[in-house]
Amino acid sequence: MSDIIQNQPIAAIATPVGEGGIAVIRVSGRESIKKVNACFRGKDLTDADSHTVHFGKIIKKDGRVVDEVLATIFRSPRSYTGEETVEISCHGGVLVTQAVLETILEQNVRAAEPGEFTQRAFLNGKLDLEQAEAVADLIHAKSIKAVDAAHQQLEGKLGEHIKTFRQQIIDATAMVELELDFIEEDVEFANKDQLRKLLLDVEQEINTLLETYETGRLVKDGVRTVFIGRPNAGKSTLLNTLVGSERAIVTEIAGTTRDTIDADWSYDGLLFKLIDTAGLRDTEDVIEAEGVKRSQKAFEQADLVVYLKDLSLPMDSSEREEIAAFQKRAGETPFLLVGTKLDLELPSEEERIHFDLKISSVDNTNIDRLKKQMKQRALESKDYDTSSLLVTSSRHRDALQKARENVQRAIQALDRGMTGDFLSIDLRAALKELGAITGEITNEHLLDSIFSRFCIGK
CATH class of the missing domain: 3.40.50.300 (P-loop containing nucleotide triphosphate hydrolases)
Incomplete structure (x- = not known):
């Protein structure tokens, strides 16, 4: 999805395809308002304020009316994706909805890939990665408890908690690596006892989160x-x-x-x-x-x-x-x-x-x-509380397990009196795994894997 970075305008039907009262087509990206305005007869949308709704008609290039619609304007950065966005509400129905979408695509707008709107929201800093994943969980939820768990993650509670103890590791790593710069002066910046206690506390935090996974899995998957x-x-x-x-x-x-x-x-x-x-x-x-x-x-x-x-x-x-x-x-x-x-x-x-x-x-x-x-x-051996943090994703579980292993190795390195360069390697590896959960550390393959399970239009 390299086109995302270029902010190319994309469009997709955001509501389930089928017969219904209303359907919504979402358009997002550079000059989206201008693109929609080119096939919209009514108020000049390029002059419209953000978060306003306007009645008009979608018109083909030959002047034929496709449908009467409502166009809702969202100017950057005050939109779901953080980009210019237009949401077009038209009459529901397979044929008329598809006709409106095709008319939009004729304005040099690309059809969106699955999850591309939410991926752009993540890349533009509107959502952390675990919040973006929660959007898909919320859409696919089949029980009230699954909805509760998705809402909790969508609010960013898990990410905030992980960021807190990840920052502690960052600070500790900085002190360890600073010592390496002054190794000839024999200066100690990191108190070893305090560092060991910090890492033990982090290990316990990770253990507490991992203990919730089995409950989270049952809540999410059934x-x-x-x-x-x-x-x-x-x-x-x-x-x-x-x-x-x-x-x-x-x-x-x-x-x-x-x-x-x-x-x-x-x-x-x-x-x-x-x-x-x-x-x-x-x-x-x-x-x-x-x-x-x-x-x-x-x-x-x-x-x-x-x-x-x-x-x-x-x-x-x-x-x-x-x-x-x-x-x-x-x-x-x-x-x-x-x-x-x-x-x-x-x-x-x-x-x-x-x-x-x-x-x-x-x-x-x-x-x-x-x-x-x-x-x-x-649930007899599992404590489910809607107010407590739940790990529901196997990806998050795997990352937490790897982070714990690296923290444990760092503790062992301390106990053996190993030098700071070995300790730094384990601490940085733990930071990488924790950062992969919140999206502070990502790669293209990871993003494609996550967002490919989204529906088109979200």
């Missing part, structure tokens, strides 16, 4: 919840009950579900990615066997496992062993053992296995309790 159990245990029925639609096919025939079926479900602000799996059993059916294999893989990747047992069937020793094996294999992954078809439950003998809950999807018995238990188990 809790990968896998329903497993034997055929006809009620897995598909439960999925349909939770999402409120017939997402999975339900029949009395064992082995109906041949592949994993995914569905998004939001409860109490948290997104769950529900996965219905093929019933667990030995089978000579090649397709069903592949389904069972995929069920096992889904289990291994789960954030929450819900094993369903049909209460209308007696539990034999092999099923007890199967449940125990899955509980053991789950390890630290939260595991719920749920009895299904409570409405058909057989008179039971003394139970030799403990159920977390017994439900009926037919009459909704204990379904609300199950929902609460699913959320509780998913």
Whole structure:
């Protein structure tokens, strides 16, 4: 995206393409107001004040009217991108919106690439890099908690916190390197004890942030919840009950579900990615066997496992062993053992296995309790507070981990009495990783990777 630096005018449809009351085309860059004014009939937009709206018509070069529009003027630097910007509100609809955009592009304006408006906002100092990433997170958020986390990052709280202890490392590095300039005079600018304490404090700050990542990941991406159990245990029925639609096919025939079926479900602000799996059993059916294999893989990747047992069937020793094996294999992954078809439950003998809950999807018995238990188990070892900082990006996690490693090496160098030049190398490496989070240190490949996941027009 080298053209960004040259401030070349770009344009894109900023609203979802389709039928609707209004669509918005965004134009940004050098002489954007002049470019739009060339195909706008109404007030002279080049004389318009910033943050004003003007009624007019978009006109083709041959004089044909494309649409009646409202043009909103944003003069630099008081715009989202920091550049001259015009937002054109036209009638919604695929054809008319595209016609307005094409008319704008005819004025020597280039079609924007995905995320290019936000990338320009970052390059022009309107947003830090982690704030720019939060824009995409906010757009793609599928739960209230994900929206809260994105808003927190968009406000720049994470970046401000990282910049604070990054500045401490900068100051310490300056003192260490200043000593190197006066090494022959044997002058000490950096108190080693104070430096060690500072680095230990920074290490703890990084550890605290990294501890929030698992919670942040679940909040952002959703809790990968896998329903497993034997055929006809009620897995598909439960999925349909939770999402409120017939997402999975339900029949009395064992082995109906041949592949994993995914569905998004939001409860109490948290997104769950529900996965219905093929019933667990030995089978000579090649397709069903592949389904069972995929069920096992889904289990291994789960954030929450819900094993369903049909209460209308007696539990034999092999099923007890199967449940125990899955509980053991789950390890630290939260595991719920749920009895299904409570409405058909057989008179039971003394139970030799403990159920977390017994439900009926037919009459909704204990379904609300199950929902609460699913959320509780998913976050049982994770403390989520909307007022606390959350690391939700794997890129941020990786950078923090590398920064911590460099800080730890610097502490070890101090303890071993190594010279300042070795210490400086580790400190500068830590600064580089922390700067990559906020965008103080970037490269073109990193920016392209981040902004390529944005939608066009943002």
